[in-house]
Amino acid sequence: DAGVTQSPTHLIKTRGQQVTLRCSPKSGHDTVSWYQQALGQGPQFIFQYYEEEERQRGNFPDRFSGHQFPNYSSELNVNALLLGDSALYLCASSWTSGRVYNEQFFGPGTRLTVL
Amino acid sequence: QQPVQSPQAVILREGEDAVINCSSSKALYSVHWYRQKHGEAPVFLMILLKGGEQKGHDKISASFNEKKQQSSLYLTASQLSYSGTYFCGTEGGDGTGGFKTIFGAGTRLFVKA
Numbered sequence: 001d002a003g004v005t006q007s008p009t010h011l012i013k014t015r016g017q018q019v020t021l022r023c024s025p026k027s028g029h030d031t032v033s034w035y036q037q038a039l040g041q042g043p044q045f046i047f048q049y050y051e052e053e054e055r056q057r058g059n060f061p062d063r064f065s066g067h068q069f070p071n072y073s074s075e076l077n078v079n080a081l082l083l084g085d086s087a088l089y090l091c092a093s094s095w096t097s098g099r100v101y102n103e104q105f106f107g108p109g110t111r112l113t114v115l
Numbered sequence: 116q117q118p119v120q121s122p123q124a125v126i127l128r129e130g131e132d133a134v135i136n137c138s139s140s141k142a143l144y145s146v147h148w149y150r151q152k153h154g155e156a157p158v159f160l161m162i163l164l165k166g167g168e169q170k171g172h173d174k175i176s177a178s179f180n181e182k183k184q185q186s187s188l189y190l191t192a193s194q195l196s197y198s199g200t201y202f203c204g205t206e207g208g209d210g211t212g213g214f215k216t217i218f219g220a221g222t223r224l225f226v227k228a
Contacts (some may be wrong), residue, residue, distance in 0.1 A: 033215070042202050042218035043157065055217040090156060101149070104138075104216065108157040 002027065004093050004107035012113045013081050021110045023077040025093030032053075032074040032102065034066060035090040043090055049074050050096050078112075086114045116140050118205045120219035127193045129225045135188040135222045137203030146179050146186040147204040147216060150197075160188075173218060193226045200224070 005024045013019050025032050031050045035043035045058035049068035068074045072093075078085055088111050092104035118139040125133055127216050137146060149157035163179035163186060174191040190197055200223050204216040 035218075042221050045215045045217060047216060058215060102163050103159060105159060106149075108156050 004029075004091055004105050004108050006089075006091050008106040008110060009108070010111045012115065014084060014115050015081055017081050018079045019081060019112060021078075021089050021091075021112070022073065023076070023091030023093075024073045025091075025106060026054075026105050029052075029093035029095045029105070030072050031094045031096045032068060032072065033046065033072070033092045033094070034076045036060075036085075037090055037109070039087075046076070054072045073105075081114045083114050087114060095108065117217055118203055118219040120201075120203055120222050122207050122222060123220070124223040124227070127190075127197075129195060129226055131194050131226075133190045133193060133223070135190075135201050135203075136190070137186045137205070137219055139205050140203075141184065141207055143179075143181060143184050143205050143207060145206045146177075147206070148177055148186075148188050149202045149204065149218075150199045151200040151202065151221075154208065160201075174228045190224070195223075195226050195228060198224060198226045203220065 004026050008020045033048040034046040036045045036046055046060050046064055047066055048056040052068045063079045065077045083102050088109045090109045091107045094104045118137050121136045126176045131204055151157040161177055165181040177185045184205045200221040202218045202221045203218040204218045206216050
């Protein structure tokens with residue numbers, strides 16, 4: 001059973017550019033959450049997708065947007081990149097239907113460097 | 116509101132015990148614990164729901180005091196493999212799904228032989 005997968009593994013962009021990160025959830029999972037983890041910090045919640053809609057959002061600007069597809073995979077888009085967007089971006093999947101708690105399984109992450 | 120973890124870092128000798136605390140200023144529905152090794156993704160350890168239950172996983176256990184909005188992770192007879200950064204994640208609301216998990220800043224644990 002494949003776990004959560006993310007692509008690409010590493011990415012280097014310059015300020016002002018746009019980036020798209022991808023995530024495939026663990027089999028059987030229907031909910032995808034995105035986190036930004038700066039070096040030495042805990043993961044910061046960006047947003048969560050369920051049934052192809054953004055269900056919850058953290059304190060991130062509108063430059064951060066996402067999408068969930070019918071197969072539950074998800075994309076994170078960041079526009080007008082800033083140096084401060086450099087971080088590890090983690091995708092976590094879980095399942096909502098029939099569950100009352102949010103046990104999450106994390107993917108390996110995408111390391112984004114903005115120059 | 117980010118939960119507060121303590122201590123920030125701890126160094127143990129193999130076989131020693133440790134306690135990591137996590138506290139929140141908000142009412143909690145659940146507390147999650149994860150361990151992250153350097154360069155790897157966080158790995159789920161356990162989740163505790165409100166009700167003051169205690170859970171265990173091998174020699175790692177945790178408690179959740181919903182009235183105090185606190186959780187503690189207990190590592191007994193630590194092994195070298197326990198080294199890493201431990202994060203607590205808190206979830207508010209009534210737990211009916213869709214609630215975001217807010218992570219603490221982490222506790223760095225190093226176990227030496």
